Amino acid sequence: MAEARERWGSRSSFVFAAVGAAIGLGNVWRFPYITYQNGGGAFLIPYLIALITAGIPLMILEYAIGQKMQSSPPTALRKIWSKAEWIGWFAVVLVFVLSTYYATIMAWCVNYLYYSFTQAWGTTGTEISNFFNQTLLDKSGSPGILGGIQLPVLIGLAITWLLIYLCLFKGVKTLGKIVYFTVGIPWLILIVMVIRGLTLPGAINGLNFYLTPDFSVLLSPKVWLAAYGQIFFTLSLAMGTLIVYASYLPKNSDIAANAFMTSLANCGTAFFAGFAVFSTLGYLAQSMGVGVPEVATSGLGLAFVTYPAAINLLPVAGVLFGALFFLLLLTLGIDSAFSQVEPVVGSIVDKWGFNKKWVLPAVVGFGFLMGIPYTTRAGFYWVDIMDHFVCTYGLTLVGLLECIVIGYVFGAPKVRKYINSVSDVRIGPWWDVFIKIVTPIVLGVSFIFELITLIRKGYGNYPIWTAFTGIGLIVILLILSFILSKRKGGNP
Amino acid sequence: MNGSAIVMMIFASLVLYGGLIYYIVQAARGSRLRTKNEDE
Numbered sequence: 001m002a003e004a005r006e007r008w009g010s011r012s013s014f015v016f017a018a019v020g021a022a023i024g025l026g027n028v029w030r031f032p033y034i035t036y037q038n039g040g041g042a043f044l045i046p047y048l049i050a051l052i053t054a055g056i057p058l059m060i061l062e063y064a065i066g067q068k069m070q071s072s073p074p075t076a077l078r079k080i081w082s083k084a085e086w087i088g089w090f091a092v093v094l095v096f097v098l099s100t101y102y103a104t105i106m107a108w109c110v111n112y113l114y115y116s117f118t119q120a121w122g123t124t125g126t127e128i129s130n131f132f133n134q135t136l137l138d139k140s141g142s143p144g145i146l147g148g149i150q151l152p153v154l155i156g157l158a159i160t161w162l163l164i165y166l167c168l169f170k171g172v173k174t175l176g177k178i179v180y181f182t183v184g185i186p187w188l189i190l191i192v193m194v195i196r197g198l199t200l201p202g203a204i205n206g207l208n209f210y211l212t213p214d215f216s217v218l219l220s221p222k223v224w225l226a227a228y229g230q231i232f233f234t235l236s237l238a239m240g241t242l243i244v245y246a247s248y249l250p251k252n253s254d255i256a257a258n259a260f261m262t263s264l265a266n267c268g269t270a271f272f273a274g275f276a277v278f279s280t281l282g283y284l285a286q287s288m289g290v291g292v293p294e295v296a297t298s299g300l301g302l303a304f305v306t307y308p309a310a311i312n313l314l315p316v317a318g319v320l321f322g323a324l325f326f327l328l329l330l331t332l333g334i335d336s337a338f339s340q341v342e343p344v345v346g347s348i349v350d351k352w353g354f355n356k357k358w359v360l361p362a363v364v365g366f367g368f369l370m371g372i373p374y375t376t377r378a379g380f381y382w383v384d385i386m387d388h389f390v391c392t393y394g395l396t397l398v399g400l401l402e403c404i405v406i407g408y409v410f411g412a413p414k415v416r417k418y419i420n421s422v423s424d425v426r427i428g429p430w431w432d433v434f435i436k437i438v439t440p441i442v443l444g445v446s447f448i449f450e451l452i453t454l455i456r457k458g459y460g461n462y463p464i465w466t467a468f469t470g471i472g473l474i475v476i477l478l479i480l481s482f483i484l485s486k487r488k489g490g491n492p
Numbered sequence: 493m494n495g496s497a498i499v500m501m502i503f504a505s506l507v508l509y510g511g512l513i514y515y516i517v518q519a520a521r522g523s524r525l526r527t528k529n530e531d532e
Binding site for chain 1: 515518
């Protein structure tokens with residue numbers, strides 16, 4: 001007799017887990033900068049429209065697939081349409097690749113948390129930049145020159161994968177308790193950091209740059225694409241995470257309100273994080289006697305160069321705030337990291353019926369091994385390249401295919417009927433329109449636009465062969481997905 | 493902060509946090525709080 005499916009301990013456990021999966025490093029280091037770069041406060045209009053017309057509908061769709069089919073992505077999609085299993089596998093293999101480089105970024109955070117106690121990154125801007133690029137990563141100068149393994153990064157990677165294992169090995173019920181901490185702690189730290197940031201001189205100037213609207217940008221298609229792109233990636237859509245998380249809910253659980261809560265909590269956190277980031281940038285700019293645009297940056301530059309510089313200049317408790325900032329990144333990232341592993345484990349267990357007790361350490365061990373190339377001196381470049389190809393092309397394609405399968409093959413009204421039969425908040429026919437027309441068009445346009453840009457300019461300043469490697473990887477993962485879908489499963 | 497930045501801050505806060513509170517209340521009052529499967 002088949003084992004009963006694991007269940008969340010409560011509805012809030014599920015919502016916190018989904019919120020934790022969605023809230024990641026991008027909420028702190030990407031959203032505020034994208035907002036500033038795309039018209040400040042005016043960007044919030046396309047951002048919220050994208051949330052309502054694509055983010056929430058797609059999240060409802062993924063919750064519905066997982067919950068109705070009570071399976072992880074490949075099996076769930078096979079139950080919907082026998083020819084669609086490969087789409088589920090494509091999401092799973094993509095998220096596995098994503099988890100290997102995401103864990104490397106977490107490894108850098110682990111190192112910086114350690115360094116924050118002594119502020120080992122130095123004092124001047126050049127020292128801080130050199131500390132990240134040379135002391136920690138010792139960048140080789142080209143993705144083609146791997147160089148040796150950076151031991152501190154490797155140790156950080158091992159710690160990260162150990163943390164992922166410890167969070168997942170007790171099963172979904174325990175995970176449901178862990179997420180209260182991995183979501184609650186970053187929220188508390190963010191509150192402290194916003195209060196600290198707002199009380200610094202120059203903070204208001206920073207916030208003006210963050211939120212002053214420039215409504216003329218609303219006519220630019222690039223701004224709208226940026227808004228839809230940000231919404232798509234921030235909510236952990238198309239990764240299989242939301243499907244597998246929802247599959248641990250009973251079939252009669254609410255879907256619509258859960259999706260609204262998750263997505264609004266995620267976007268609310270990103271918006272709030274902007275106050276912590278830009279108030280601190282305002283202070284940094286004032287302290288250095290430069291304008292905010294000169295210090296405003298995003299991604300790794302913000303986390304590992306700009307923010308440490310700001311921490312150095314804090315009048316009191318710099319060490320405490322340094323440690324808090326990197327603890328924030330670590331706790332924000334860890335629940336996203338384990339949410340990327342769970343679909344892989346769940347999909348293998350669901351298809352072949354293996355014991356989760358053995359599948360999890362195997363996946364964690366394999367993930368660690370696959371992450372080792374990122375700990376080399378060329379690791380930084382490969383994290384960037386892989387991220388671009390996996391997210392921009394791979395995940396966008398999965399999202400597009402999900403909409404087509406549900407919208408046109410299975411039938412959006414049929415899914416909506418199920419959603420409304422279990423949800424307190426009713427979903428109208430607007431959902432069908434967003435799933436069948438709006439979201440696929442936006443994802444399709446974004447995919448084609450990025451592909452044309454890649455063909456014309458390549459990616460970044462990297463040699464052209466890296467673009468072929470990236471596209472080659474996506475093609476190999478597609479073939480692998482087909483092969484996995486054709487393999488005979490152990491579970492009926 | 494300048495006036496237009498404050499307006500945008502209030503607008504986004506109302507949509508995001510107002511919406512979040514609304515759905516939390518809906519969920520708390522709703523009948524879909526069950527965590528056990530009906531067929532269990």
